[in-house]
Every structure is written in structure tokens, then in C-alpha cells.
Amino acid sequence: MPEIIFDRVGKLFPSTGKPGLVDVSFTINKGSFSSIVGASGSGKTTTLRIIAGLEQETSGHVVVPGRVGMVFQNAALFPWATALENVSFGLQMQGEKPVHVRATAEKYLAMLGLSAQAHLYPRMLSGGQRQRVGIARALAIEPPVLLLDEPFSALDEEVRLELCHDVLRIWQETGITVVMISHQLDEAVALSQKVFVMKQFSVAGTCDINLPYPRHPHAPEVVALVDHVRSIYRGEGNTV
Numbered sequence: 001m002p003e004i005i006f007d008r009v010g011k012l013f014p015s016t017g018k019p020g021l022v023d024v025s026f027t028i029n030k031g032s033f034s035s036i037v038g039a040s041g042s043g044k045t046t047t048l049r050i051i052a053g054l055e056q057e058t059s060g061h062v063v064v065p066g067r068v069g070m071v072f073q074n075a076a077l078f079p080w081a082t083a084l085e086n087v088s089f090g091l092q093m094q095g096e097k098p099v100h101v102r103a104t105a106e107k108y109l110a111m112l113g114l115s116a117q118a119h120l121y122p123r124m125l126s127g128g129q130r131q132r133v134g135i136a137r138a139l140a141i142e143p144p145v146l147l148l149d150e151p152f153s154a155l156d157e158e159v160r161l162e163l164c165h166d167v168l169r170i171w172q173e174t175g176i177t178v179v180m181i182s183h184q185l186d187e188a189v190a191l192s193q194k195v196f197v198m199k200q201f202s203v204a205g206t207c208d209i210n211l212p213y214p215r216h217p218h219a220p221e222v223v224a225l226v227d228h229v230r231s232i233y234r235g236e237g238n239t240v
């Protein structure tokens, strides 16, 4: 069942008169894991921001969830708040009871393996731990959709792989719909059921991935699909 629908969506930024999106159409099913890849400036973040309701389309039609959890590239935590307080913030804003806020925040910190760091401030956490707090904070409001904008790109390879593994586990445990922007084609193919390739403000092609999880990055079928996505990226291939 579709949870997100873009039908010939355009976005023209009034401040510059320039486009962010041109004629973008796609659907994302409830409970699925999708990735968006593509060159810098191709419209990936604009797409995510429209899904999140942070930006309004200027043409076409969208169906987006009313509530989303969003994780940014640099975690964007409140520096003056502990990990637990950061994760609690959205729930407090929703007017939840303090006991419920605390229990839910602790649950999601635990899900990300951060119970021991609950009372630390962001400056006391590693980059990977900060991203984990960002993910726990996004999940804490229990949204139907989790949006991730290049959440691992500032991390070293080992931490990136650990976090990929965690996001996959959380998706499988919670059944949440995930849409992730990635610069790494292998990461997108290893995690997603569908990869959208964006080029010049539009979707140049999509690739469906029906391989079982977990996927080994060096498995021949994974490597073949990464090559296929790369060929769409370079303009040699088309939609599968």
C-alpha cells in the first residue's frame, strides 16, 4: 500500500527562481526501505523535505505522512541537553506525560545501544553515538516514516557499517517505512528494496532489489546491482 506518493511534483524556490525538483513521480510503499542516490544538487534533500512537510511543492500533487522522524547528516542535537533529554524533546512537545516520555526515550536509547550514555551531553559522545542519538530521537515520536539524510557520511567506514546494520535491524523490528539518502551506492543496495537515482532535479531511474537480507556487500548479485545503479547514475541504463 502506498504511503508516500509524488505525482509530477515540481519545486521552484521563490528566493532564486531556480528549481529544486522538476516533474518528480514515484510511490513508496508502507513498511518498505527505499534509498535516494544521485549527484550533489540533484534534488535529494528537497524531496525529503517535501516528504517531511518542511517544504511545500509548487506544482504537482503529493501524498505524505502527517508525521515523520528525520535524521540529519550531522545529527543536529541540542548541545545543552543530554542524550536522554534530546530523545525526550519531541515527546515533550507532543505533551506526553513525563513518565511516558522517560520510558519511551529510554526504550529508544536502549534500541540504539546507548543506555549507558543517556546522561552524557553531545560533546561527550563520538560521531557515531551522536548519530545514534539522532536516530533514537527521530524514532521516539513513533512516526510511521523515518527519513535519513546521509546519516552516515561523516563517519568512518567501520562505524558506518555498524550503523547500517542497526538501521536495518530497527526497520525489521519496527516495520517503519524508511527513506534514506545515501552517497554510497553499495550502502543503498545493501539496505534497500528500491533505489531511486536522481539527476538534475528529477528521478532518472529506479532499481528494485529483491535480494534476501542480510546482504553481503561482496556477493555477486549485490555487486551486479551496484553496477546497474551506477549505470543509471551515469546515464547508461534505465529503469529496471
Ligand SMILES: Nc1ncnc2c1ncn2[C@@H]1O[C@H](COP(=O)(O)OP(=O)(O)OP(=O)(O)O)[C@@H](O)[C@H]1O
Pocket: 013, 015, 016, 018, 019, 020, 021, 038, 039, 040, 041, 042, 043, 044, 045, 046, 047
Ligand atoms: N532553500 C533553498 N533555496 C534555494 N534553492 C535551494 C534551496 N534548497 C535547495 N536549493 C536548490 O535546489 C537544488 C537541489 O538541492 P538539494 O539540496 O535537494 O540537493 P541534494 O541532491 O540534496 O544535494 P547534496 O547531495 O549536495 O546534499 C540545488 O540546486 C539547490 O541549490
Ligand SMILES: [Mg+2]
Pocket: 044, 045, 046
Ligand atoms: Mg542533500
